Amino acid sequence: MPRVSEAHLAARRQQILDAAARCFVRNGFHQTSMQDVIKEAGLSVGAFYRYFKSKNELITAIAGEKITAVTGVLDGLLLxxxxxxxxxxxxxxxxxxDDAAVEDGTIRIAVQVWGEAVHDPEVGALVAEIYGRVRDRAVRTAERAQETGQIPPDADPAGIGAAFFGLVQGYILQRILLGNVDRQLYMNGVRALIG
Structure with missing residues (x-):
């Protein structure tokens, strides 16, 4: 039997993640069954379970993928x-x-994951690890800002990083719960607060 290429395996895995994201955005995490995702992906049960064994694995992979994009942007800006x-x-x-809210709606999954993290210790540990990476970048941003004189030398970078991270989460919640929040209005408010 011929060996399946790594590219094929990666493409199939991404096919499943994309299908799961569409299902979770459309129906919610709890209202989506594994069978729903398998059907959406257009795969057999056996092919599907070769890649993912549970919804938690799917949500972990989706969250990791999205957070990697965010940390990549932060890492680039920090350089x-x-x-x-x-x-x-x-x-x-x-x-x-805003792009994630418009393109595929996956930002809605973030809020579902946060809610699930409160009740599921496995998801909670995952969320703490994944979002901890973003908060670590926020702290490094504060440290760099301190080095360049953007923030006072006696300010606590850990506290500023936590507040910075909270501003991002707050924006996500407002986008999901209130609808189309004006980013410029939000940023004007942030600038006034830190002014």
């Missing part, structure tokens, strides 16, 4: 010299959120 201002970095992240 710039001079580093953009903290509000400019925040605005770039909010643009990603």
């Amino acid at each position: 710039l010299d001079p580093m953009p201002s903290v509000p400019e970095i925040l605005e770039r992240l909010l643009e990603l959120i």
Whole structure:
């Protein structure tokens, strides 16, 4: 029997993740069965279970994929010299959120994962690890901003990073719960607060 290429395996895995994301956005995490995802992906049960054994594995992979995009943007911005201002970095992240809200709606999955993390220790540990990576980048952003004089030398980078991270989560919640939040209005408010 011929060996399946790594590219084929990666493409099939992505096919499943895309199908799961569509189902979770459309029906919610709890209202989506594994059978729904298998049908959406157009695969046999055996082919599907070769890649994922549970909805938690699917949600873990989707969340990891989305957070990797966010951390990649932050890492790129942190390498710039001079580093953009903290509000400019925040605005770039909010643009990603807006894109995800419009393109495929996967930002809605984030809120579902947060809710699931409260009740499921496995998901909770995953969320803490994944979102901890983003908060770590936010702390590094504050440290770099401190080095360049954007924030006072006696400010606590960990506290600023936590607040920065909270601003991103707050924007996500407002996008999902209130609808189309004006990013510029939000950023004007942030600038006024930190002004």
